[in-house]
Amino acid sequence: MQVGLKIWRYDSATGDRALREYEIEAPEEATLLDCLDIVKERHDGSLAYRKSCRMMICGSCGMRMDGAAVLACKTRMYDIAEEGRVPVISAMGNLPIVKDLVVDMDPFWAKFKSTQPWLQPGYERPDDGREYRISQERMNVIHKEALCINCGCCVSECNAMESDPEFLGPQALAKGMRFVGDPRDGATVERLERYNQEHGIWDCTRCYFCNERCPKGVDPRDAIAKLGAESIRLGIDRDMGAKHAKWFVRSAETTGWLREEELIPKTQGYVAAIKQLKFGASLARHGKVRPIPFPHTANDVDEARNLRKLVREQDRDGALGIVQGERALGRLEHGHKDESLEEIYERPGAAPRPWLPEVEEEASA
Amino acid sequence: MSATETAMKRVAYYKGCLASLSAKELDSSTQALAPMVGIELVELESVTCCGAGDIHEAEPDYYLHLNARILAYAEATGCETLMTVCNVCTLNLRQANFMLQGDAALLGRVNENLETVGVPTYSGGVEVRHFLWEIAEGEGYEKLKDVAHRGLKGLKVAPFYGCQILRPSKIMGFEDPDRPWSLERIIQACGGEAIDYPAKVKCCGFPIIAAREETALGEMIQPIEQALEAGADVMVTPCPLCHLSLDAWQQKLEASTGRAFQLPILHLAQLVGVAAGLEEAELKFKRHIVDPRPALERLEV
Numbered sequence: 142m143q144v145g146l147k148i149w150r151y152d153s154a155t156g157d158r159a160l161r162e163y164e165i166e167a168p169e170e171a172t173l174l175d176c177l178d179i180v181k182e183r184h185d186g187s188l189a190y191r192k193s194c195r196m197m198i199c200g201s202c203g204m205r206m207d208g209a210a211v212l213a214c215k216t217r218m219y220d221i222a223e224e225g226r227v228p229v230i231s232a233m234g235n236l237p238i239v240k241d242l243v244v245d246m247d248p249f250w251a252k253f254k255s256t257q258p259w260l261q262p263g264y265e266r267p268d269d270g271r272e273y274r275i276s277q278e279r280m281n282v283i284h285k286e287a288l289c290i291n292c293g294c295c296v297s298e299c300n301a302m303e304s305d306p307e308f309l310g311p312q313a314l315a316k317g318m319r320f321v322g323d324p325r326d327g328a329t330v331e332r333l334e335r336y337n338q339e340h341g342i343w344d345c346t347r348c349y350f351c352n353e354r355c356p357k358g359v360d361p362r363d364a365i366a367k368l369g370a371e372s373i374r375l376g377i378d379r380d381m382g383a384k385h386a387k388w389f390v391r392s393a394e395t396t397g398w399l400r401e402e403e404l405i406p407k408t409q410g411y412v413a414a415i416k417q418l419k420f421g422a423s424l425a426r427h428g429k430v431r432p433i434p435f436p437h438t439a440n441d442v443d444e445a446r447n448l449r450k451l452v453r454e455q456d457r458d459g460a461l462g463i464v465q466g467e468r469a470l471g472r473l474e475h476g477h478k479d480e481s482l483e484e485i486y487e488r489p490g491a492a493p494r495p496w497l498p499e500v501e502e503e504a505s506a
Numbered sequence: 507m508s509a510t511e512t513a514m515k516r517v518a519y520y521k522g523c524l525a526s527l528s529a530k531e532l533d534s535s536t537q538a539l540a541p542m543v544g545i546e547l548v549e550l551e552s553v554t555c556c557g558a559g560d561i562h563e564a565e566p567d568y569y570l571h572l573n574a575r576i577l578a579y580a581e582a583t584g585c586e587t588l589m590t591v592c593n594v595c596t597l598n599l600r601q602a603n604f605m606l607q608g609d610a611a612l613l614g615r616v617n618e619n620l621e622t623v624g625v626p627t628y629s630g631g632v633e634v635r636h637f638l639w640e641i642a643e644g645e646g647y648e649k650l651k652d653v654a655h656r657g658l659k660g661l662k663v664a665p666f667y668g669c670q671i672l673r674p675s676k677i678m679g680f681e682d683p684d685r686p687w688s689l690e691r692i693i694q695a696c697g698g699e700a701i702d703y704p705a706k707v708k709c710c711g712f713p714i715i716a717a718r719e720e721t722a723l724g725e726m727i728q729p730i731e732q733a734l735e736a737g738a739d740v741m742v743t744p745c746p747l748c749h750l751s752l753d754a755w756q757q758k759l760e761a762s763t764g765r766a767f768q769l770p771i772l773h774l775a776q777l778v779g780v781a782a783g784l785e786e787a788e789l790k791f792k793r794h795i796v797d798p799r800p801a802l803e804r805l806e807v
Contacts, residue, residue, distance in 0.1 A: 304724030349673035397554035462566030469608025
């Protein structure tokens with residue numbers, strides 16, 4: 142098939158920048174990475190890009206296609222070529238460009254390293270000399286985070302990092318959650334204290350670009366929410382972001398609706414909020430806030446209050462509360478939300494059923 | 507044929523926190539516009555805040571139950587659609603809905619809890635849809651074309667989607683999150699000119715505006731600056747949180763940059779409302795910090 146590509150060429154040594162167009166002949170099964178190889182081998186040997194495994198596991202070939210971060214080796218070109226589209230290929234965002242499609246990953250690795258992405262053992266070995274075993278339920282908490290291949294596609298599009306370049310970012314925090322949620326790790330509180338600092342989890346602006354772009358289904362935004370939930374569960378809630386989040390809970394159980402007018406002082410503290418009085422007055426002039434807030438209470442709010450009391454007794458607080466929906470949402474992602482697992486594996490040509498301990502236990506029970 | 511002569515679509519209407527308080531103009535314009543585009547709003551009496559991203563982050567199990575309670579009351583109205591007018595409510599409710607619909611054991615546990623506190627149980631039979639989706643296609647769009655006869659006559663409108671109506675696309679699923687079309691289609695149907703700019707799908711900064719104001723303003727400046735450079739007269743958004751940051755915090759952006767932007771921001775129901783001839787009593791533009799009326803008065807109608 143004929144594939145057209147427009148590639149942003151850049152040389153940081155000279156500052157030269159140009160959009161070059163290439164027209165190549167590629168096999169129908171070609172990925173974007175295959176196409177770049179063809180460009181480099183047959184058309185222009187000076188093109189620079191990173192690659193290694195070619196099978197979506199090394200994380201080297203993150204780049205942008207039409208402005209969206211992708212793994213080049215995961216991106217099939219057939220449909221695009223059929224449509225006659227000529228996509229624009231450029232380097233990932235939020236990282237300095239070295240040459241063409243190659244970015245400087247040093248800031249990425251520095252943030253990653255600062256989260257101490259290794260196990261700091263803090264568990265007692267069982268007396269019987271056998272290995273330390275973790276329940277499936279506990280592993281579910283970090284299953285997705287463990288899939289991260291450090292490609293940087295999430296970081297490329299992070300809106301908060303564009304505005305605050307020091308933000309630890311979705312990749313580093315997702316890996317942080319991988320260890321916070323590991324029951325063998327002994328540094329949970331120290332980690333959470335670190336991730337709760339100025340450029341940590343409460344910098345996340347919830348734009349969900351990271352979930353959208355991650356080629357491995359890690360869902361970094363959900364990992365950051367898990368870190369927030371674990372922080373609040375353990376009483377690490379000094380950051381304004383944590384106070385902001387807790388005010389929504391307080392509002393829901395007292396009046397049902399968000400007590401909007403008290404949100405700024407409850408987040409920033411009453412002393413700091415005095416600086417906002419002029420701003421508040423401008424909102425009051427237009428009826429956005431009322432000079433004296435009075436409760437605006439939802440009907441049957443006692444139900445919402447009792448619901449909170451009830452669920453807090455059921456041991457699904459913190460990250461466990463988030464992962465209980467992951468299986469359902471995962472099925473949604475793979476386009477079979479109306480099918481059960483049984484039905485999926487019984488489909489003609491379905492992949493063989495993987496070994497699942499819980500299935501075996503159910504069968505033998 | 508006028509819109510009222512054909513069958514109305516009954517939807518359970520979840521207005522959320524902002525439209526109940528700081529963005530009352532969103533509620534009044536939605537209430538006025540809905541019947542004109544064939545939608546009958548059944549207001550929910552016993553619902554609470556969806557928790558924004560905040561309860562989902564602070565106490566996720568409580569988030570799920572609060573949203574299940576909203577879904578249960580919506581189902582109890584007999585409507586198949588729960589209609590939202592806010593991006594954040596849309597994500598929260600759709601996410602909770604898919605969690606419950608896709609996991610029978612989870613639905614069972616949540617229903618048991620709902621019953622204990624006296625809430626009707628939820629069977630999973632409601633679909634959560636934003637007002638934008640209701641009028642961007644199908645019956646709603648056909649009626650919109652009929653009622654938008656007053657027209658926006660060449661008004662240059664910058665569509666601003668915000669985040670949580672596009673992403674995560676597996677939960678939203680209405681349109682391509684990188685090449686959305688719904689707002690543009692509505693703007694054009696109302697006689698306006700939709701201008702294009704890259705930041706229309708990016709974040710307005712609102713979720714962190716109280717805790718990280720500087721970072722939030724660094725995000726917010728992008729759509730405002732780009733829309734003005736592209737010649738926008740006004741901006742329209744389907745989300746009252748985006749509206750609040752872009753409208754109310756614009757003065758802080760002006761103070762910190764020393765520039766005068768004065769870009770009026772309209773709620774979606776207001777923009778269509780202008781084209782459909784709604785009056786100030788329903789549009790309530792006086793509640794905006796940046797008054798859109800001077801830009802709209804230039805329209806030749």
